[in-house]
Amino acid sequence: MVQPTDTPRRPEILAPAGDWECVRAAVENGADAVYFGLERFNARMRAKNFTQADLPALMEFLHKRGVRGYVTFNTLVFPGEIDEARDYARTIIAAGADAAIVQDVGACKLIREISPDFPIHASTQMTVTSAAGVTLARELGASLVVLARENTLADIEAIQAAQRASGHAPLSIEVFVHGALCVAYSGQCLTSEALGGRSANRGECAQACRLPYELICDDRKVDLGDRRYLLSPRDLAGIDVLPELVRLGVASLKIEGRLKSPEYVASITRVYRAALDKLMKNEKCIMENGGGDSQSGTASRSKYELEMTFSRGLGTGWFRGIDNQNLVHARFGTKRGVFLGEVARVQNESVTLRLVAPLKPGDGVVFDAGTPEIREEGGRVYQVDARPGGETTLRFGHGDINFGRVRSGQLLWKTNDPALDRELRATYDGDKIRHTRSVDAEVHGRAGAPLTLILNDRAGHVVREDSAVALAPAQTQPLTEARLRDQLGRLGGTPYNLGKLASRLEGDVMLPMSELNRLRRAAAEKLTALRAAPKRWTIRSGSSGTGDSPVLHNATNHGRAARATQPDAPEIIPVLRNLSQLEAALTVPDIATVYCEFENPKHYREAVARVRNLGKPDFEIWVAPPRITKPGEEWILAQTRSANADGYIVRNADHLRYFADDRKRGDFSLNVANQITAEYFLAHHGLERVTASYDLNIAQLEALLLASNNDACALMPASYDITIHQRMPMFHMEHCVFCSFLSDGRDYHDCGRPCEKHRVRLRDRTGAEFPLKADAGCRNTVFNNRAQTGAEYVARLLALGARHFRVEFVDETPGEVVQTLARYRQLLRGEIDGAALWRELKLLNQLGVTRGQMEAAPRIIRRKS
Structure with a gap:
């Protein structure tokens, strides 16, 4: 059972940003923080990414909007790159970034060499799966740890309990809550390196896990029907476990997707923003059944949007424990979207089926014949005709579909909804400010003295502005709290909305509305300017090598002593x-x-x-x-x-x-x-x-x-x-192929241990066969052939x-x-x-x-x- 923390705090929604459009999509849809890569040391080198020169302007934009920005420094650093990595870290720190997400132990040491207080977030690439991993991250100077995606809720509970018992101030915990799941442990996948010299630890993953494989057991091919994508997990959707994550004190809810579109960023961010806001208000529809207003229109709409934006099939990943039958359906490794139904008839260049999800003209669909590695038929629906008995006939543009390749029994998926795309683009397109954050206002004054307005953005930024006109005794319309809220709440065009208002006015006083409006605008501008200023982290001068660090100084003595005995x-x-x-x-x-x-x-x-x-x-x-x-x-x-x-x-x-x-x-x-x-x-x-x-x-x-x-x-x-x-040990996985495809069990409790009885290999499209081994923890490793x-x-x-x-x-x-x-x-x-x-x-x-x-x-x- 998940144990609640003493005082659950609101976790941040952390959204991915591959470019400026994605940044705006995240900000306008309620992200508390975004993470992004620059042109170097970045585990998503295929993303558009920003440059070091972009960083000051990007951080200024984010901070004006009350959003934190984390720079990914999440690749290994090679020996000849130490000086470059040091300069790169110094650039990130000087630009006022809120943290660096770091994989390499040496990079952590470099950052601490440069700055004693700049926040380090231990990347999921560090493969932190336990309390000992959190302790190691603390030793390296991290203030937050991104746990491995393979950690269950029970694991997180155990890690948090160990932190509380350690006597140290607990490190913040971040988990991925949505997006693509790597089948291999992050930081431990050598597949791209083995097959093509493209290291996943250097941001060059070739996604071999999304390819089809055959299962060879004791030198014979196992008939798995249309299941060929044996290493391609469903996408993660942790929205149903948000209550548990909040009660466990998780500090950051991370959305995967720096290679995804701004529409994806907008959609996933707003869905999780809305769900978390409802949860924190303790609304029954979210809290019951682990997040499930599953029968409500809101939940149905959210599920539709999550599936439509990008989905290989959604599941809760490993959060609720190991379930090898559910993790990988193995039918496809690419985006599908929303399931529409099974084709009943094909005739006269049309298909008829019983729809199980909404469909309208203009939507894009694909016919699933169970062979996604072969070009599939699909296109935009031209006409949707309801028929007697609950069936629907779909027609397409002439020549758009080769109906000779479409058969009854094939599955139909909606892959694109243009109306949803337009709706999502409208949430971030242009310079209009749509998402605002609360600021608290406090007013002081008495007749004959200026009115003082104090704005506090709840993030440590406080400004004061005094009126240029003195308050006067009110004859008819004093500045009541209602009038003040009405005037001071007119914050349109700014990134703010009025939160709490405290009036400390003495007696009934008045101020011209024009001056009160000027005061509000001036205070808001001053607050924005204060927020835009780069964060000032301590930067040591002259830090340039191993000699500055006590740990490395001790290491030097160790090394000199070791030389005599080697x-x-x-x-x-x-x-x-x-x-x-x-x-x-x-x-x-x-x-x-x-x-x-x-x-x-x-x-x-x-x-x-x-x-x-x-x-x-x-x-x-x-x-x-x-x-x-x-x-x-x-x-x-x-x-x-x-x-x-x-x-x-x-x-x-x-x-x-x-x-x-x-x-x-x-x-x-x-x-x-x-x-x-x-x-x-x-x-x-x-x-x-x-x-x-x-x-x-x-x-x-x-x-x-x-x-x-x-x-x-x-x-x-x-x-x-x-x-x-x-x-080369290529994939190292929590996913057990033996259990998934040679048993009906969920995990080692009921799988019958086929790993102990059979010799298994995976055969790829070229005919290469890769040995598969299981260890004592039931984790699988695929070795190069x-x-x-x-x-x-x-x-x-x-x-x-x-x-x-x-x-x-x-x-x-x-x-x-x-x-x-x-x-x-x-x-x-x-x-x-x-x-x-x-x-x-x-x-x-x-x-x-x-x-x-x-x-x-x-x-x-x-x-x-």
Whole structure:
């Protein structure tokens, strides 16, 4: 049960803005804040976006309207971009933005280096799923955390309870309430990087989750009918859970959609604005049944508008718990809109059906034949004729529809409503102010003295204006509170409406109406000017590097001490995913360390026992808990530690805390893309090494090693594990494909655990088959079908001081494990070169190999001129 907070506060409505039109759409429809990207470090690089030069004018506009503006700084920062990122942060702070939404740990450190008080919002790209993640964000200087979309209401309740018990002032919590759902955990999706060198962590997501896939189970295709979009979730619509979110003390309700149209922004913003305002007034129609005036005209209209504006099918996502049958319907991965009904007959260039939603001439429709990957028939309705028996016949423009491709039984969807589009555009088009915010007024005065008017916008801005004419004793029409409210409430053309009015006038007095009007206008103008002034955040002068930070200073000492103990000999570290692979790896000479990432942590005890039985005291086995940890999953960590391994591969904030007193090394999921991030984890959390981000290509890896090879740095090149062979883990998902399509269950309670019984792959349109694995938390990972190798670059990395090279396996046979490890041992010993190994690996691997992200086209690194 959701527990109410002591004093629920009104959360903000946070709307997306890809351009100026979207900003106006958000503001005029009641957004309390907007978030937008600039031309750099922005996770939606396909949006139009603003520029740094636009920022002062944009912030002035927003602040005049009483709206906050948050800049997205939510990508990883590469080693050669540190100076640029520092300048970028300084620009955002100096322009008076209200906050930066940040993914990269190093970027957080840069911001705090520049300003001690500028607000940092920890992006959903940080993959915060638990109280430990919130604590980590606090350590990095954040004042607000955007939780992962996968967190349920129960998770949020647990996180808030942990915050209250921590003794610290709680950080504000933000959640996505509407829009597209990424099937993979944000910040953990490497699909676009693996398939095309377009990193989602750099704003270049290619949306491979919206494509069709076939399910291959034990080498046979599973007949799923018309369900082919196995990784494409419904869109999120959290309007029904607003009461729970408010009671849980969520501070910000975020709408997804920086790539969407201004009509979308206007529509979704106004629907949630109206719903939240009704909720905060405690209206029964909203509070009953979790938000459900579901039978009322208002709710029906809202549902229609939400579906019409953009919908792949709407649902509450993960808020109400895991329901794999409902999350992904799998029939399509593109916009549909409002369902109209099933085609009953096709004749004489018309279709007849029983409509279940309104339709009128001019509306756009599409015929759903269950094959959305093929061009679908659709167009604008020309005529709508009601027929006896409740059926309706639709006619279209001549030649608009190929009726040879339309069949009875096909589903019909309304994809466009021109009248709604016109209505939405009218809410923001032009310069007219439509949405106003309340200001409180207070008047003071007595006969013979000026009238003093004070306006307060409830956001910290207060102005005073005195009349140029003294008050006089009233003979007939004194300034009663009613007269004052009438005159002072005439705020048309301003962004204000009159809220509370307090009259402190002494006796019956009067003032010419012309002077009272002038006073009102002057005070409103003064208030607007005050609000428009940029916020003044503290900016330290001369902040330019790691030496300014106490944390990084300590890291430097750590690094210098570490240099003396780092081994000189390079090593291959196999990453193994089952016991048979481990047995094979133990037979390979010169292997002294193995990392294990098993689907079931219960098997770690046996793995550790087998290593101990080798009788090699210097041989180490490290084990990895599942990549994601949510509230209530501490038992998995306890099970992992019970194996008594030599060390632990930590992958998230919970692991950092749980294994704080153990030996630990950081995995790729920590997204270490620059030296500042690496220093933070090594110094602040005591990691022995960190794994370099899989987003780095060879040039960026070299830059990372070079940046770590000096006495002023906490690091050395050997501080990194570098993965030189792997099947890239592409999607990492709360969505369980096994449960959804190989069972009728909702989650692990009733799915029958098909993941333990079957070997499953996903086959894409090209015929490529991608292995699918489930972990102890029932989260699925889709791995690339081809191995990728950095063999050709190993010599360069060795020359720069790299010493620890990971070779990862997924479902390779023991023989393949032995053969692959043997070849990489030869590479490190200089017995074969990288080019030769590349050619051999192409022959060894049935599906071939790729050079992967290391060979990705060099990403543009803009430096200061």
